[in-house]
Amino acid sequence: MNPVNYLQILQLAAPETIVTLTVLVVLGADLTLLRGKSIAARFNAGALLAVLGCASAAVFAFTRQAGQMEFNLFSGMLVVGQSSDFVKVALLVLTIFTILISTSGKFTDHVGEYLSLILLGTLGLMFLVSAEDLLMIFIALELASLSLYILTAFNKHNAKSSEAALKYFLFGGMSAAFLLFGFSLLYGISGSTNLPEIARGLSGKGTDPLLIVAMVTTVIGFGFKVAAVPLHLWAPDAYEGAPTPSAAFIGAGSKVASFYILAKIFTLGFVGAEGSAVWHGYVAGWTPAVAIVAALSMVLGNLTAIVQSSVKRLLAYSAIAHAGYMLLGVLGNTPTSSSALMFYVITYALTVIGAFGVVTVVEAATGGDAIANFAGLSRRAPGLSLCLLVFLLSLGGIPPLAGFIGKFFLFSAAVGAEKNLGLLWLVILAIAMSAVSFYYYLRVLKAAYVQDAAEAAPAIKVPGLTLFALALLAALVILFGCAPGLLTQYL
């Protein structure tokens, strides 16, 4: 092993370092300078600092990612390359938006801690994206997960929040245990914790039962992170109980990083053990396992979403369904499908933050997140409901919004991934299910645009910063829908 060059580590991990420093600054400022100020002021000042930190980290990562070579430190502990850097940029941008929509929140007076945890979660996700080693993956995953558990519990005035956090934590702990178990099996079979070396170690061994167990536990560990059926059960409770910005963070940033690393583990670590999920051509491997999870997620997520009355739960089930679509990108196992996956998941994350942002405002104004609370929104807050229209139609996949083009990329990549359109059955299922999904998105929009508010409802005052963030998100959703090349060039 080469002698450790700390300067190089610092250089390569500079975005992470900047975020770490930001955590300390935000926490320190909140505890010292901002002590005794109003919550709104603390939130605004802290958010400003956090946004600045994230933005500078993003700018740093973005400017260096162009035309950079791949750096690999300590055999996969920290891998810095073009794609990981771009995903980090995306994560940081999503974090910025999450922070922007949190500023109007009234769920906590621990502003510094709240913002620091969001940043720490981001940090975990950033390390996760950079890792190619099982140990580092696990540590990063745990850093992110632990932050998310706490964020879920952050609304101390609401018992549901604590309950949801506990469920999330228990569920997460269990699946982490499974994941760790699987990792240990992998190490045992292949003799390495580094993904490419695992692949080398596995080659020629065939699919022995231990490997299958390792695969299934990996699917379970990450299936939990991305909320895929049947590892989704925590999600509706967590989305509903958590403070809305936390839910947005769980649904957005966490999902981007998890999908990135999931695809990486399978495509790098399980080379040769793909098996086949082709209709009537089933061969054991990780793809059939993922295919089953994907199919179940699409069906169950969409159908269950229909009967929800809480918009947050509805978004949770919609997230499960979307996880199902996204797994198609993992299944495709080609460069095209992974770039389609990243396009989809990033635009999805932007959209979902926006949707949760709208919910935050409506919840604050009406005291609830039931669909009935959205009645007459178009007259009470026209700008807000226009944003909601864009987000929900994009989630449904209406051109020319980003959700449509993302689905198009994803499904066409999946269709083209296997010979003779082998994955067509899953794609057809996905398309049929996205048709179903319109039903529940339109229910919300119908409430917002067609139904009248129950009583004489006053206009909703939307905080300027939030409206700005939402409008920006909506604009991005439209922009990436009309000009997907702006994003795909980096993926």
Added chain:
Amino acid sequence: MIWIVKNLWLIPALPLFAAGIIAVNKQPKRKLAASLAIGSMAIGFLLSLCAFAATLGHGEHGMFREVFGFNWIQFGGQWMDIGWVLDPLTAIMLVMVTFVGMLIFIFSVGYMAHDENFMRFFCFLALFASGMLGVVIANNLFLFFVSWEIVGLTSYLLIGFWYHKPSAAAAAKKAFITTRIGDLGLLLGMVWLYAQTGTLNFYTPEHTGCLEAVKINAMLAAPPAAGFAVVTAIGLLIFLGAVGKSGQVPLHVWLPDAMEGPTPVSALIHAATMVAAGVFLVARVYPLMSAGATLTAQGAPVTTALTVVTWVGAITAIFAASIAVAQNDIKRILAYSTVSQLGYMMMGLGVGGVAVGMFHLITHAFFKALLFLGSGSVIHGCHEEQDVRKMGGLNKFMPITFWVYFAGMLALAGFPLLFSGFWSKDEILHAAHGWSVSQVPFYLGCAGALMTAFYMTRQMALVFSGKYRGQPEESHHGHSAHAHSPESSAQSHDPHESPAVMTVPLIILAGFAILLGFVGTPAWPWFDGYLTGEEFKFDPSKLTEPGTLGLMLASGAIVFTGLGLGWFLYGKRQRKTAAEKDVLEAAQPFIYKLLANKYYIDEFYEATVIRGNAFAAGLCDFADRRIFGGAVLLVKYITLGLAWLYRLTDEYFVNLGFDTGCEALREGGGGLSRLHTGRVQTYLRVIGVALVALIIFLIWGRKA
């Protein structure tokens, strides 16, 4: 490259700019409109003079020719260029158009002074000038065509300027549609030319333009199409455009009707410039027309295309001249005279080449503009009266107009030696005499010259000599178009001389009508040398060569005969009243009626083309209403029936099925949501079950 070549575009751009500014200004800014239009023409005229001076020097091939162009539009891999060419042909036309145009603009200030749409008029005039100058400088058939269409459009707008008169509106439409028939030919020729040569540039610095030897030879080598050599066919198609624009038989019918427009328009468009554009087009593509020619004894080329040009020109010349004899509207006489003279120009191009035709074009532009503006002055002075029978004795009322008109009339008639028309017409007749194909055009030309002298004398005699036959009380009726100023209506109804703004341009034009001939006499053929780039010298002995002298004497004799006859019939014996029968009508009622009715060409077209068109329209209407309409109705009823059927299926099968399906989905959702118990123990159990189930599934698959 000389600066003027690069900046040649300014000449058409300035009037365009002026037209734009006039168009966006509110009425009534008469001074602004007039000064912009006239100013743009004046600057254009100065630039044209510079261009003209530049072309006086000789270029590399004996003649000055420089082009400037750049890429404009891309078709596939090919670029369409836009560009302009400066050569003697362009320069002489530029000078003529800007100068005559400027004078006419100035004249219009007086003529249109009382018109409420003064600004619109000047806007159109300037736009027209821009289009015409674009035609002149274009080095590309495409740009040429675009400008040509601008010219056509503005001509339409200007003829129909007094659109509240139904006859003006009809004349405008007639002009537009008739010339459009010719334009179709031009467009086809253009497309074919492009297909053959891959370029529409006339000349290029690399000598690969479609009028240059390389491409012409390539076209000559191409296999013939439909019995014509390709180059002949293209030439004839392009000539069709010229026939329409220059009012040649059989597309001449629009030009006399176009006199419904204001008189300056008639002068500008339908005498001096636009109608000459067709002649100019033939001159411009002359290399194409004369490709693969055999030469006559005099060195003039003979090709099928040029033969057609000659015959069309000769027939037009005599045909229109004979009609002019029996017309009574002062402008119509001039209109038919114009058609006839355009025929001469075409004939000149056909038998003698560019210089011969163009010389007549230039001289004609001046004296015909003079005549038209003079007639405008007469009409203006006689309170909008246009019937020559109701005039008479005007030399006493309007002496300046009389004298300048007299000069223009002698120029047109071709009065020997002194007047420009003599020299230019003589050159055409001279060339026709030497034409190897046939002598008939020559005789037709001579007969036409006789009639020209005759009908112009008739007009002069009727308008200016004798006693004034106008009836004051009638003159009020035709006034709708021009609101006369109070002082003029307060005066007596005697004719009056026009103001200086109108007479000064007339005097200038008269000067040119006389003098211009001397640049192209046989003794000093400067014009010929200038256009063709050949050497020449002053040689008075050429005048007395037997061929030339004899011809000059003969043509002089013809002109005198015509003048004498006209004077004998109309000058000596003055008609007493306006209603009296014409002398010719009394002698030969049948022929006179035939001529007065323009050989019934309009009626012929009415009976054939228009009737046919109406019939076809009726047929189409019938087909549209009954057959297609029936089909549409049928489709409609079928669609309605199907829609009814679909609705039934929809309501009773699909919707029911869909509703059931949706219900099932919702119930399924409800059922699935019941899986979600909220008990975390269950959740964790599910993980375990999932693990086991997936492992079993995969291991089972592995064994399978």
